[in-house]
Amino acid sequence: MAEKGITAKARVGNGDTVRIAAIGDLHVQEDAETSCRDLFGEVSREADVLVLTGDLTNLGRPREAEILAEDLRACAIPVVAVLGNHDYESGAVEDVAHILRQAGVHLLDGQTAEIKEVGFVGVKGFIGGFGSRMLGSFGEPAIKAMVAESVSESMRLENAMRQVRTNRTLVVLHYAPVVETVAGEPLEIFPFLGSSRLAETIDRFKVSAVVHGHAHRGVYEGRTPGGAPVYNVAMHVVKPTGRPYALLEI
Numbered sequence: 001m002a003e004k005g006i007t008a009k010a011r012v013g014n015g016d017t018v019r020i021a022a023i024g025d026l027h028v029q030e031d032a033e034t035s036c037r038d039l040f041g042e043v044s045r046e047a048d049v050l051v052l053t054g055d056l057t058n059l060g061r062p063r064e065a066e067i068l069a070e071d072l073r074a075c076a077i078p079v080v081a082v083l084g085n086h087d088y089e090s091g092a093v094e095d096v097a098h099i100l101r102q103a104g105v106h107l108l109d110g111q112t113a114e115i116k117e118v119g120f121v122g123v124k125g126f127i128g129g130f131g132s133r134m135l136g137s138f139g140e141p142a143i144k145a146m147v148a149e150s151v152s153e154s155m156r157l158e159n160a161m162r163q164v165r166t167n168r169t170l171v172v173l174h175y176a177p178v179v180e181t182v183a184g185e186p187l188e189i190f191p192f193l194g195s196s197r198l199a200e201t202i203d204r205f206k207v208s209a210v211v212h213g214h215a216h217r218g219v220y221e222g223r224t225p226g227g228a229p230v231y232n233v234a235m236h237v238v239k240p241t242g243r244p245y246a247l248l249e250i
Contacts, residue, residue: 018116020170021046022233023245024053024213027086028068030061036068040075043245049115050077050245052105053213053233054084054124054174057096065096069103078115080106082122084174084214108172110156112163118208118250119166123157125175125212126150128195135191154197161205168250171202171228173212180222181232182215199224208250220246 021043026036043050057064072079087096097107106113108122128135128150137147157171176182176194185193193215202210203226210224213234220237222230235244 016116018049018118018168018250019047020049020051020118020248020250021245022051022053022211022231022248023235024174024211025055025084025216025234025236026052026068027055027058028064028071029058030063030067032067036071037074039244040071042243044074044076047247048077049118049120050075050079051120051170051172051211051233052079052081053172053211054082055086055213056081056083056100057087060087060089060092060096062092062095062099065099069099069105072103072105078106079104080108080113080115080120080122080172082108082124082172082174084124108160110160112160114166117166117168119164119169120172121157121160121164121169122172123153123160125157125173125177125198126153126195127175127192128197129191130179130194130196133191134196150195150197154195154201157198158201158204161201164205167206168208169206170248170250171207171210173198173210174214176212176215176218176230176232177202177210178222178224178230180219181212181230182218184217184219185215193218199226199228199230202226202228209248211246211248 177198182193207228210230216236218232233246
């Protein structure tokens with residue numbers, strides 16, 4: 001295939017180059033007039049693996065997951081995904097996850113999947129803020145519970161990373177691990193878009209790239225403090241492909 005549309009290159013270790021299409025924040029709705037089927041068919045021709053970075057449904061309703069599962073029939077390549085905050089909205093997250101897994105999606109929630117000699121590691125992540133402004137565990141129980149959830153997601157990511165046995169690794173998140181890729185969002189909501197704790201965990205390991213969504217008005221590219229490339233692949237974010245999805249070579 002031609003090099004047109006490639007948005008990142010991360011060559012680590014041996015093995016053939018794997019082309020990964022990544023997109024987040026599909027927000028599939030029950031009454032939507034548009035379908036993702038044609039998009040998934042296009043991706044199947046352009047990439048070896050499709051990665052979905054959460055907010056797969058708009059309100060976390062099982063019927064929305066069923067519609068997505070039906071559209072994914074047009075996808076002829078493996079699909080890896082994590083859930084996002086919208087997928088929890090209706091309290092039916094177990095049903096949503098079951099429907100997607102039944103459709104063949106490698107739905108990661110603190111697990112890993114090895115496809116074409118690339119290790120995919122996924123967690124949803126959580127809020128908390130970035131850098132010196134990251135929320136600390138102090139004060140009311142509600143604040144401490146929020147920080148504990150953020151720490152828990154980072155620990156689950158670390159535990160999953162320790163299971164990876166491949167030379168190439170893609171980390172799949174919903175929430176952002178760095179502040180650079182949420183730039184463009186209102187400053188007031190930065191703490192709700194991700195957490196530097198995720199980047200701290202990522203930088204303990206050799207990582208080829210990181211993808212996330214959630215920040216619809218963010219920017220495409222950033223890096224962790226340790227230098228791992230980070231891509232905001234929310235479908236609303238402008239990408240070098242000119243398409244709703246990014247294409248990465250790993």
